Amino acid sequence: MGGLVVLGNSRAVPSRTGAVEVGPPPRFHFLAGDPPLVFVVESSRLFETTPEFFEELRNNAEVAEREMFDMMSAGRSRPSEYRPEQAIPSPTAISLNVAQSCNLSCSYCYADEGRFGGHATMMTQEVARAAIDQLLENKKGQRATIGFIGGEPFLNRKLLYWAVDYAVSRGKEVGARVGFSVTTNGTLLTSEDLDLLRTNAFAVSVSLDGGAEVNDRERRGRHGERAFELSVERLRPLLEAPGRARITARATVTRRDLRVLERIESLIKAGFTEVGVAPLRTSPVAGLAVEEGDWPDFLAEMVRAGEAELEELPRFGYLRFSNLAVALKQIHAGYCKPLPCGSAASYVSVSARGEYFTCHRTVDDSRYLLGNTAQGLGSGPREDFLRARHVDRQEPCRTCWARYLCGGGCHAEVLSAGRSGCDYIRGWLEHCMRTYNRVLRDFPSLLETRN
Secondary structure (H helix, E strand, C coil): CCCCEEECCEEECCCCCCCCCCCCCCCEEEECCCCCEEEEHHHCEEEECCHHHHHHHHHCHHHHHHHHHHHHHCCCCCCCCCCCCCCCCCCCEEEEEEEECCCECCCCCCCCCCCCCCCCEECCHHHHHHHHHHHHCCCCCCEEEEEEEECCHHHHHHHHHHHHHHHHHHHHHHCCEEEEEEEECCCCCCHHHHHHHHHCCCEEEEECCCCHHHHHHHCEECCCCECHHHHHHHHHHHHHCCCCCEEEEEEEECCCCCCCHHHHHHHHHCCCCCEEEEECCCCCCCCCCCCHHHHHHHHHHHHHHHHHHHHHHHHHCCCCEHHHHHHHHHHHHCCCCCCCCCECCCEEEECCCCEEECCCCCCCCHHHEEEECCCECCCHHHHHHHHHHCHHHCCCHHHCCCHHHHCCCCHHHHHHHCCCCHHHHHHHHHHHHHHHHHHHHHCHHHHCCCC
C-alpha cells in the first residue's frame, strides 16, 4: 500500500478502507509543524502539505475539500456495521484457556492467576477438540490461528502438545493453514517446549515488565520467588535460536513506575528483539492502575521511548518498540477500523470448561458469554455485541477524529474503567503521525508488512 500520490500541494498514502461521517464529527485533523500534516478522518489518510495549503484547508475546508474529493472517495467503503440481517463470518482465531491456573502470583493480574474468580481448572481434550473442530469448519484455503493462554498454559503441557498435533492434522484434512500463538511467563519452559515453539512457528508473547528490579516488584511466585532471572534463563536458548518462532516481550506499566524506555532497554539487553508495553488500566490492588492524572506523564514516557527508537534505527535497521512499529504500519496502510480489535468478530476465547467469550480478558464473565463448544458458537450474540459497540454508535467516540485508528478502546477495559486515557491515545497517535512522515522519508522499508 505504500505508493505516494501527489494531490494539489499534498501527498497522500492510499488507504484500504474508509468511512463516511455520522453526525458532526471532524472531517480533518490538523498537525502544525514542519512540514504541516493533515489527517483525513473519513478515509484514514495522512497528507503532508505546504504551509499555504494547510492554512487554506484549516480556514476554508469546503474549498480545500473540493480539491481532494476525487481521491478521498475513490475506492472507499464504509467500515462494516455488523448488521443483523448480514451474518458475520465465523472467527478465524481462538484462544484456548488450557490452564486457568498459574504458578506466579502477580499483584495486578486481571485474571486472578487465571482462575477468573473461580477455581483452578484445566481444559480437557474433549473441549479442545470441539473448539478446534469448530474453528476449522469451512476454513478450506484460509488461515486459522490457535492461541494458548491461561493462567500459565504450560501447566497443562500435555494438552497443549496434543492440541498442536491435532490442529495440524485436522488442518491438513480440511485444507486450512493453521498458525499458533502462546502467552507465557516463560518460567516453566523446557527444551522440548522450545522445540515445539520453533517447529510450529509460534508467535510467543512473554509477560515480563522490564529488568529484574521492575519485573519482580509485581511479578513473583506464590511464595515470593523472583521470576525474571528464571524466565530469561529458560527463554535464552529460544532467543538465541528462535527457528520459526517469533518472540515478543510484553510489559505492563503500573503507576508506581511509568518509565517505558528503561523497560525496553532492559528487555532488549535480555535478548528480546521486540518489546511492547501496555498501561495497567484495571487492577485488583489499589494504587497500581494508571489514573487520570498519570496520562500526561505516561504519554511523555511513550514519546521519549519512541524518539530513542528513531535514534537507534540507523544502527539496528528495524523497530524494536512494537507499539511504535504497529502504529506506523497502520497509518501507512490507512487503517480504518470500526472496532478496537477482533474480539467477538474474528477472534473469540474458549474457557477451560468450553464456553465461548468475547476475548481472553472476559473469560467467565457472563456479560461476555457467546455460547459453548457443546452447542456451537452461533452468530446472534456476537452480532448484538458488535453492533452496540461500533465506534460510530458510541459516545464520545462518534465525534473523535481518532475514532477509526483507535476503534473505541478495549471493550473489557472500557466497561471496567471507563474512557480514561483518550487524550493519551490521541497524543500518541499524533506523535506517531509525525514519526511516520520521518520514517517514510528516511526508512521506507520499515513500513513493509512482515509476514
